[in-house]
Every structure is written in structure tokens, then in C-alpha cells.
Amino acid sequence: MKYLRILAVLIVLSTSVLSVQQVKAQCAVCTTNIETNTANGGKQGNGLNHGIMYLLAAPYLAIAVIGVIWYKKYRRKNVPIKMGAERLNLN
Numbered sequence: 001m002k003y004l005r006i007l008a009v010l011i012v013l014s015t016s017v018l019s020v021q022q023v024k025a026q027c028a029v030c031t032t033n034i035e036t037n038t039a040n041g042g043k044q045g046n047g048l049n050h051g052i053m054y055l056l057a058a059p060y061l062a063i064a065v066i067g068v069i070w071y072k073k074y075r076r077k078n079v080p081i082k083m084g085a086e087r088l089n090l091n
Helices: 002-018 028-039 044-074
Strands: none
Touching: 028 044
16 A cells, blocks of 8 residues: 555656646736847846746745744743652653
8 A cells, every 4th residue: 555655656746747838927918028128138037037036035024024923922931840859751
């Protein structure tokens, strides 16, 4: 049963890697505009790339800020541990 599961995962991964297709994430007007601008020496493509990176980083930055706020608010500070002679059972 374990080998069958591993074989199924390998088949799915190999199929997803081998069936790569080229996709265009821009509309036809944007693509044409960028291509003609960069062919004429323009910098519009760089601006578009920076905008895409900004949009990509924004959710990660928001989650990081929320995580830091949560950590600072809910972490324990100066909690005394008074166990004395009590036995500690780790089971």
C-alpha cells in the first residue's frame, strides 16, 4: 500500500513537470505595448516588472506584520516556574 501511494505521487509530479505550457498573463494590448516600447529602447517593461514584484510581495509583508504583532502581544513574559520537588512525567 505504501509503494502504491509513492508511485501515485511520483506519477502526479512527473505529469505536472512534463506537461508545462507557455502562458501569457497579460492582455494582448499590454503585451504589444510593452514589446514595442522595449524594442524602441523604452523602460516601460522594467516598471511593469517592478509593479508585479510589488504586488507579489504585499501579501507576504502583510502576513509578516500580523505575525510579529501576534508574537509580541501573546508571548509569555517573566513567567516563574515553581516546580520544586515535583516529579515531571513526560509520557
